[in-house]
Amino acid sequence: MTQEIDVSREASALIVELLAQHKEIxxxxxxxxxxxxxxxPKDELKIGERDxxxxxxxxxxxxxxxxxxxxxxxxxxxxVLAMGRAPGFSLEAPSGxxxxxxxxxxxGGA
Numbered sequence: 001m002t003q004e005i006d007v008s009r010e011a012s013a014l015i016v017e018l019l020a021q022h023k024e025i026x027x028x029x030x031x032x033x034x035x036x037x038x039x040x041p042k043d044e045l046k047i048g049e050r051d052x053x054x055x056x057x058x059x060x061x062x063x064x065x066x067x068x069x070x071x072x073x074x075x076x077x078x079x080v081l082a083m084g085r086a087p088g089f090s091l092e093a094p095s096g097x098x099x100x101x102x103x104x105x106x107x108g109g110a
Contacts, residue, residue, distance in 0.1 A: 005055035005062065006078040011099060014081060015060060018091050025091060027079070029064035029101055037062070037079065037099040039091045062101075075103030 007015070018025050024042035028051070029035075038045075045063070052069045055062040055077060062079075064072070079099055086098035 002053055003055050003073070003077060005057055006076070007057050008078065008080045010081040011079045012057075014092055014095065014097070014099075015058065015079075019058070019060070022091065025060055027060065027062040027099065027101075029062070029068060030087075031065060031068065035100045035102060036087045037090075037101050038088055039086070039099055040089070041091070072103060074106055076106055078102045078104075 015025075018039065022041050025039055026042045026045050027037045027039055028045055029037055042061075047063060050065050050067075051063045052066050053061050054064055054069050054072060057079065062077075078101070080102055081092075081097050082100045083096070084098055085096060086093040090098065092098060
């Protein structure tokens with residue numbers, strides 16, 4: 001079951017730009033990169049049996065490992081754009097920015 005996800009205006013603009021360039025993209029939250037989301041062409045992400053779809057934004061799926069998804073269920077997720085180079089081969093790397101997944105406790109807590 002997927003959750004609702006918020007996306008900052010800046011992150012949304014870059015997502016639209018990347019969609020125009022690559023047609024289909026996806027996000028994956030890796031345990032290696034902390035809150036940094038990897039953004040890849042959809043056909044380059046190998047979804048494993050432990051990965052689950054947790055959200056979608058404008059048709060762009062967001063995946064993470066099942067054990068991570070269990071922890072994120074109690075949080076309101078948001079994709080934001082932060083300064084600094086993206087990890088690995090993430091598509092936004094040339095922009096000098098990276099996507100991050102942030103969360104706040106459901107029910108209004110921090």
